[in-house]
Amino acid sequence: MDSTNHSRFSSTNNYVATDDLMIAVNAAISLGRPLLIKGEPGTGKTQLAEEVAASLQANLIQWHIKSTTRAQQGLYEYDAVARLRDSQLGDDRVKDIANYIVPGKLWESFVSDARPVLLIDEIDKADIEFPNDLLLELDKMEFHVYETQKQIKAKHRPIIIITSNNEKELPDAFLRRCFFHYIQFPDKKVMEQIVDVHFPNLKKDLLESALSVFFDLRDAPGLKKKPSTSELLDWIKLLVTEDIPVDVLAADNPRSAIPPMHGALLKNEQDVHLFEKLVFLNRRNAR
Numbered sequence: 001m002d003s004t005n006h007s008r009f010s011s012t013n014n015y016v017a018t019d020d021l022m023i024a025v026n027a028a029i030s031l032g033r034p035l036l037i038k039g040e041p042g043t044g045k046t047q048l049a050e051e052v053a054a055s056l057q058a059n060l061i062q063w064h065i066k067s068t069t070r071a072q073q074g075l076y077e078y079d080a081v082a083r084l085r086d087s088q089l090g091d092d093r094v095k096d097i098a099n100y101i102v103p104g105k106l107w108e109s110f111v112s113d114a115r116p117v118l119l120i121d122e123i124d125k126a127d128i129e130f131p132n133d134l135l136l137e138l139d140k141m142e143f144h145v146y147e148t149q150k151q152i153k154a155k156h157r158p159i160i161i162i163t164s165n166n167e168k169e170l171p172d173a174f175l176r177r178c179f180f181h182y183i184q185f186p187d188k189k190v191m192e193q194i195v196d197v198h199f200p201n202l203k204k205d206l207l208e209s210a211l212s213v214f215f216d217l218r219d220a221p222g223l224k225k226k227p228s229t230s231e232l233l234d235w236i237k238l239l240v241t242e243d244i245p246v247d248v249l250a251a252d253n254p255r256s257a258i259p260p261m262h263g264a265l266l267k268n269e270q271d272v273h274l275f276e277k278l279v280f281l282n283r284r285n286a287r
Contacts, residue, residue: 007056015044015051016193024181025052031179034120034138034160036170039183042228045163048183049119052161059116061158063105065125071133074106074120075143075152098148106137107152115156124164131174138177186229188215198233199240209249210236213259217266222274227265235264 009025011017017025025048028035037045053060063074079100087094103111109118123131137143141154162178164170186194188211195207214235218226227235238244238261248260258275259265266272 009052009055012051012055014054014197015047016190016197017048017051018184018190021048021181021183024179028161028179029159032157033177033179034162036162036164036175036178036180037183038164038166038180040185040226040228041165042230043183043185044229045183046119046121049117049121049161049163052159053117056117056159058159059112059114060119061105061109061112061116062119062121064121065123065130067125067127069126069130071126071130072104074104074134075137076104076107076145077102078147098150101145101147106134106143109158110141110152110154112155112158116158118158118160120160120162122165123162124167124170128168128171132171135173135177185218191229191232194229195233195236199236202236202240203246205246206239206249209246210239213249214265217259217275220275223271225267225271231265231267235259235261238264 008022009017009029010022025035037048039045049062050060052058078097079102083094083097083100093099105118105120109116138160141157143152144150145152191211191214192207195202195211199207210232214227214232217223239249242261244260258272262272262275266275
């Protein structure tokens with residue numbers, strides 16, 4: 001089983017990776033450890049896996065975790081209902097239980113002919129025991145199928161990227177087996193690079209005004225949900241599509257209390273009311 005690869009990840013045409021993020025990805029690959037990525041929602045954690053796969057020309061296998069997801073589903077599931085139905089219909093398939101074993105995403109990554117990238121997305125959504133239930137399989141790169149008495153071993157050690165939004169703490173035993181990286185929210189300089197990737201022909205004055213409004217929004221005290229990178233990109237797309245003049249974004253523009261198309265940035269009524277109040281207070285104090 002191969003566990004190393006001399007290919008190295010770097011920024012791509014579609015993704016701006018900071019130096020420390022590139023170091024983290026390549027360190028995890030060198031160690032053969034899962035890379036645990038945390039950060040605010042909308043900071044590109046899921047897209048990172050896509051870009052690592054594209055950069056290394058590897059197949060991407062995605063396992064999106066829900067609150068009801070069980071670790072066993074990543075290995076395989078036995079479809080007893082289908083077997084019962086076929087037995088009632090007299091189908092010969094019932095004679096071989098292997099016909100009712102449904103491989104999961106881990107199984108798929110283990111039997112891949114070339115080393116894939118396996119994304120385990122939003123692991124913190126699952127039950128607290130979910131990560132621990134995968135420890136042995138991620139360590140040994142193999143598991144046993146009890147129904148068929150078959151051992152599934154990885155042909156190549158997958159590059160495993162695990163994302164978390166910090167909704168709940170992950171077990172220490174699991175954390176010890178991962179290489180960890182926290183994606184810091186981009187500062188203005190990095191954000192300019194990110195926006196340039198998506199909108200290379202954006203006018204400089206519109207970029208500066210949009211970023212100024214965006215970071216002012218994020219700095220507003222008491223916001224329930226701060227706007228994310230992905231929401232900024234959606235907002236800029238709307239500004240360009242609707243041909244919003246730059247002066248409309250100016251802080252001293254008397255025609256609007258909050259930014260145009262603000263529904264792309266502010267996602268609940270409490271934050272809209274809060275920002276309107278802050279703008280009103282700031283303008284009154286400035287008189």
